[in-house]
Structures are given as C-alpha cells and as structure tokens.
Amino acid sequence: MRKILCIGSHPDDVELAMGGTVASLSARNYKVLLLDLSNGEPTPSGSVAIRMQEAAEAARILGVQRKTLTLPNRYIEDTVDNRMLLAAEIRAFAPDTIFAPYALDAHPDHIAASALIGAARFYAKLSKTRLPHDRHFTERLIYYFPVHLRIHLQPSFLQNISAYQEQKKQALLSYQSQFGERRILLEKLLKENEHWGFLSGVDAAEPFFQHEPVLFSAWPEGVP
Ligand SMILES: [Zn+2]
Structure with a gap:
C-alpha cells in the first residue's frame, strides 16, 4: 500500500489546499x-481543545489518520532540532510521497514549514545519525498552493477532485x-477549485507544484 504524508503548519492548512485530493487518495x-x-x-475564535476536536x-x-506535533504556532522555524524531530516522523511513517506548503506564502509559518520539510526529507x-527508525528516502515531494497569498502560480499538475469537492467542504x-463566521471566504476559496477545474475540463481540481519532473508510470485517468 502506498503511503502519503501531508504536512501542514496548522490544522486546516492541508484541508484548505488539498482536501479533495486527500479524500480521493483515501x-x-x-x-x-x-x-x-x-x-x-x-x-481569534479558537482554543486548543476546540481546534483539536475540529481537526x-x-x-x-476525509477518512485519514492525523497527528499533531507541538511546534509553536506563529513561531515555526527551520532549525536543526526541528529537522531532526520531523525526520524522525518521516522515518516512522516511511511515506512514498510528501505534500508540503509551497515556499511562496504570506504566512511565515508556511514559508518556514516548506524549508523545514525539504530539509527533514x-x-x-x-545514516550514522541519532535519528530513530530505519533510514528512509521519500521518493516524491509535492507542494500545495497557498491560500493566504493571492497570486497566480503555474501548477505542475492538477488533481481532479470533482467527486470529492463536497467532502472537502x-x-x-x-x-x-x-x-x-467566515463562510463567504470559504465559498470563495472553493470557487478557486472550480476555476482550476474549468481550465482542465472538469468540475473542480486542485493545483500542485513539483520542482522535480512529474513522472507517470501509467496514463492518468482521463488521458486518452
Ligand atoms: Zn496555516
């Protein structure tokens, strides 16, 4: 079974950027x-207990497992200690693919997380480290797009989430x-998925970026 590790700075980051893809993979x-x-x-309106329950x-x-680490919100940094902490998590789960936030973002935690995840991978x-578990190389590192920074980025590929948009919502x-209290904002963010879907001829899609070239071992669904 292939294993996918989706890392976010905060609970809701992954759901916002790629909730439909998570549901489709699950x-x-x-x-x-x-x-x-x-x-x-x-x-402004949360507490730790409420946020953990919501997460x-x-x-x-979405039908997936979740784990929440204890780095400090608003002060996440790409430090050697944090790389070791996250590398241990990567070794323990041994994923085939990691999803991480794109490096260009308005939120400093997201920018730091992007660098931290690349380093931890x-x-x-x-070998020859004090890290627990067997050494592990994650084959693919894929970035999901920011929602805090309103810029147009060119994705490497789109994932069709038409059947999973409601589950994401x-x-x-x-x-x-x-x-x-920000239901309208949420509706607008989901409209973004419809925009990417329009560009690719489906109802809704999520955009992703890879620095490394995208490899298909078989034609993806929908490609003739
Ligand atoms: Zn966030």
Missing part, C-alpha cells in the same frame, strides 16, 4: 497521514472556530 486505499506541525492556536472531525470526514535518509466546515 478512497483509493492509499494510507494517508495528515501531520500538523503545530496545533494552530491561538486564533479530528475533519480527518474522520533529506535528513530522514541519512464538509471537512473544512468542521473548523467552526475558523470558518463559522
């Missing part, structure tokens, strides 16, 4: 783990402390 029996670097609190519910709706394959609605 439906295809991939083993998916959502890994939050922090608990995402404080926020657990979102993972349940490298550390996880090292429901997962995001579990974060009542974040979107309860």
Whole structure:
C-alpha cells in the first residue's frame, strides 16, 4: 500500500489546499497521514481543545489518520532540532510521497514549514545519525498552493477532485472556530477549485507544484 504524508503548519492548512485530493487518495486505499506541525492556536475564535476536536472531525470526514506535533504556532522555524524531530516522523511513517506548503506564502509559518520539510526529507535518509527508525528516502515531494497569498502560480499538475469537492467542504466546515463566521471566504476559496477545474475540463481540481519532473508510470485517468 502506498503511503502519503501531508504536512501542514496548522490544522486546516492541508484541508484548505488539498482536501479533495486527500479524500480521493483515501478512497483509493492509499494510507494517508495528515501531520500538523503545530496545533494552530491561538486564533481569534479558537482554543486548543476546540481546534483539536475540529481537526479530528475533519480527518474522520476525509477518512485519514492525523497527528499533531507541538511546534509553536506563529513561531515555526527551520532549525536543526526541528529537522531532526520531523525526520524522525518521516522515518516512522516511511511515506512514498510528501505534500508540503509551497515556499511562496504570506504566512511565515508556511514559508518556514516548506524549508523545514525539504530539509527533514533529506535528513530522514541519512545514516550514522541519532535519528530513530530505519533510514528512509521519500521518493516524491509535492507542494500545495497557498491560500493566504493571492497570486497566480503555474501548477505542475492538477488533481481532479470533482467527486470529492463536497467532502472537502464538509471537512473544512468542521473548523467552526475558523470558518463559522467566515463562510463567504470559504465559498470563495472553493470557487478557486472550480476555476482550476474549468481550465482542465472538469468540475473542480486542485493545483500542485513539483520542482522535480512529474513522472507517470501509467496514463492518468482521463488521458486518452
Ligand atoms: Zn496555516
């Protein structure tokens, strides 16, 4: 079974950027783990207990496992200690693919996480370290796009999430402390998926970026 590790700075980052893709991977029996670097609190309307409950519910709706680490929200940094911490998590789960935030973003935690994840992926394959578990190299590192920075980025590929857009919306609605009073913002963010879908001839899609070339071992669904 192929294993996919989706890392976010805060609970809801992965759901916002790639909730439909997570649901589609889960439906295809991939083993998916959502890994939050922090608990995402404080926020204006949240608390740690509420956010953890919301995050657990979102993972349940998407049909995946979730783990939340204890790095400090708003102060996430790409340090050697944090690389070691995250590399140990990567070794423990041994994913085939890691999803990480794109390096260009408005939120400093997302920018730091992007660099931290790239470094931890490298550390996880090292021998002769004090890291636990067997050394592991994650084959693919794929970046999901920011929602805090309103810029147009050219994706490497799109994932068709037409059948999973509603599931994504429901997962995001579990974060009542974040979107309860910002329902319109959430609707607008979901419209972005319809925009990417329009460009690719489906109802909804999510954009992704890879520095390394995209390799298909078989024609993806929909390609003649
Ligand atoms: Zn975030």
